[in-house]
Amino acid sequence: MALNLYNSLTRRKEEFEPLNKGRVGIYVCGPTVYGHAHLGHAKSYVSFDILTRYMRYLGYEVTYVQNITDVGHLTDDADEGEDKIATAAKKENKHPMALAEYYTRSYFEDMDKLNCFRPDISPRASGHILEQIGMVTTLLKKGYAYEANGSVYFDVSKFENYGKLSGRNIDEMIAGARVEVSPDKKNPADFALWKKAERNHIMQWPSPWGMGYPGWHLECSVMSTKYLGKTIDIHGGGLENQFPHHDCEIAQSEATNDLQFVRYWLHNNMVTVDGQKMGKSLNNFITLKQAFSGTHERLTKSYDPLAVRQLILNSHYRSPLDFSDAALFAAQSGYGKITETVKALRKRMEIASTGSIDEEIVEQLKQMREKFEAGMNDDLNTSVGLSVMFELVRLAQSLLEDSRTTKETLNLLDVLFDRLGGDVLGIVKEDYQQDATADEGLTDKLVNILIEQRKDARTNKDFALADQLRNTLDDMGIVLEDKPDMTTWRMK
RNA sequence: GGCGGCGUAGCCAAGUGGCCUAAGGCGACGGUUUGCAAAACCGUUAUUCGCCGGUUCGAAUCCGGCCGCCGCCUCCA
Numbered sequence: 001m002a003l004n005l006y007n008s009l010t011r012r013k014e015e016f017e018p019l020n021k022g023r024v025g026i027y028v029c030g031p032t033v034y035g036h037a038h039l040g041h042a043k044s045y046v047s048f049d050i051l052t053r054y055m056r057y058l059g060y061e062v063t064y065v066q067n068i069t070d071v072g073h074l075t076d077d078a079d080e081g082e083d084k085i086a087t088a089a090k091k092e093n094k095h096p097m098a099l100a101e102y103y104t105r106s107y108f109e110d111m112d113k114l115n116c117f118r119p120d121i122s123p124r125a126s127g128h129i130l131e132q133i134g135m136v137t138t139l140l141k142k143g144y145a146y147e148a149n150g151s152v153y154f155d156v157s158k159f160e161n162y163g164k165l166s167g168r169n170i171d172e173m174i175a176g177a178r179v180e181v182s183p184d185k186k187n188p189a190d191f192a193l194w195k196k197a198e199r200n201h202i203m204q205w206p207s208p209w210g211m212g213y214p215g216w217h218l219e220c221s222v223m224s225t226k227y228l229g230k231t232i233d234i235h236g237g238g239l240e241n242q243f244p245h246h247d248c249e250i251a252q253s254e255a256t257n258d259l260q261f262v263r264y265w266l267h268n269n270m271v272t273v274d275g276q277k278m279g280k281s282l283n284n285f286i287t288l289k290q291a292f293s294g295t296h297e298r299l300t301k302s303y304d305p306l307a308v309r310q311l312i313l314n315s316h317y318r319s320p321l322d323f324s325d326a327a328l329f330a331a332q333s334g335y336g337k338i339t340e341t342v343k344a345l346r347k348r349m350e351i352a353s354t355g356s357i358d359e360e361i362v363e364q365l366k367q368m369r370e371k372f373e374a375g376m377n378d379d380l381n382t383s384v385g386l387s388v389m390f391e392l393v394r395l396a397q398s399l400l401e402d403s404r405t406t407k408e409t410l411n412l413l414d415v416l417f418d419r420l421g422g423d424v425l426g427i428v429k430e431d432y433q434q435d436a437t438a439d440e441g442l443t444d445k446l447v448n449i450l451i452e453q454r455k456d457a458r459t460n461k462d463f464a465l466a467d468q469l470r471n472t473l474d475d476m477g478i479v480l481e482d483k484p485d486m487t488t489w490r491m492k
Numbered sequence: 493g494g495c496g497g498c499g500u501a502g503c504c505a506a507g508u509g510g511c512c513u514a515a516g517g518c519g520a521c522g523g524u525u526u527g528c529a530a531a532a533c534c535g536u537u538a539u540u541c542g543c544c545g546g547u548u549c550g551a552a553u554c555c556g557g558c559c560g561c562c563g564c565c566u567c568c569a
Contacts, residue, residue, distance in 0.1 A: 029569075031569070032568095040569045042569090043569075166564090166565085168495065238569035240568065242564075285568090314504070319497090324503095324504090329518080333519090334518065341532095344531095381506070383517095384506060384515075386506095387506075388515095388516085390516055390517065463528070474530090479531080480530075480531095482525095483531090490531090
């Protein structure tokens, strides 16, 4: 079975076929870096991280491009607002580029924690001004754009299917227009390609139309074309960007190149917090840093970044996801179960005896892999993929109960955890040692001394002392686990 | 106003015409194990998929109506 993806353009699931055999170009709308990344970013970028990971798993050579918007994104889409970066820079008293740099780093830091692979290319809008001017020039030359008072606008009436992605037509939009229309525009739906800069505007560049800066929609068209070609396989982004952003991209790009811009449009759904849309004006805006540290009044504790990732994978990328403390808590428990199982499995592999492989297990694992792939092939159903991980957990635990399980059999499970849980889902780590503090060796020795003391106490039926030792360690966050032949410990 | 989505167990969530007497997780309860626990394992937890009607040999899945919730079009991915 081949990979099927829901294409927003056709509103259907379609079998994915790349333009060039074996290679895929993916462009995803990146963040506007004027604040720390929040839960909404997490859902979007984890979703597209899964897409690229799974395509690589299938053997495609993927080029993943995700822009950084550091100029031109205005505070409203009527093209009359202020530049978001400039506004935030003024507030934080920083140079706009310093602000953008600061939040770009913050963004990557958070995405690294969520175990999202870095894009192959992270182009900045401000680094592609020349190319953007080039596209505006072409559009003017071809009659799709007009200059007015130092700004250049795209004339939507010249582009036949404007709004085809979001299913809108121009007349409806004019009727529903809620924002003031610039007097420079011929048509209220026209959008800015290039904006004239006022003299005090910090970010501005020389252009054939005077000093100014590019319109927000332009950067994605220009940078995707530059790095992936005039027609790209996949373009992803949040549902809220479908209109106007993506429809504008289509109009600009297709008017410029006379070729289909994007073959598969993918849109992830939005997040809510405690059942309501997340907004800065409501009191439920949670950044990733707050979630990871538990410093938000809606959260009762801190959450492991990978537990956040797992919660995202628990539902479909095209479904809305409600973040709540309870949901995060449940994900944290489930994530812990998978992690502990993988750790136990690997520890056991070190001491398990070698021997034959259980053929029945081989067959079970084969079926699990098939179920996993069938789910992922069906428009990236990570919920099914995750359910396979828990089936694998149950199988692993039952095999760990049996002391006769061979190293070879355990290794088969470990491979599946690595490939499906690690490579594709990104919730199983290659190595958990790094999590531990530097003095783990010392801690291990000290705890083992106490475990020995407790063992002696238990042998002597001095349970009061045995329990005291266990409780003291528990208070320090160290949990003892009594196994038939030995006692092990782990951090809570 | 325009466009779109959703309503499945206490909670989260897959499934969208027969393999569904409905995955998986969290939680809860019972058992095994244990000196007692924890962890782990086994089992139980929706005869039913918002409500009503229709199509069909057959519907959670299709159609119509009703009720409820949410999102985008504005801050925002």
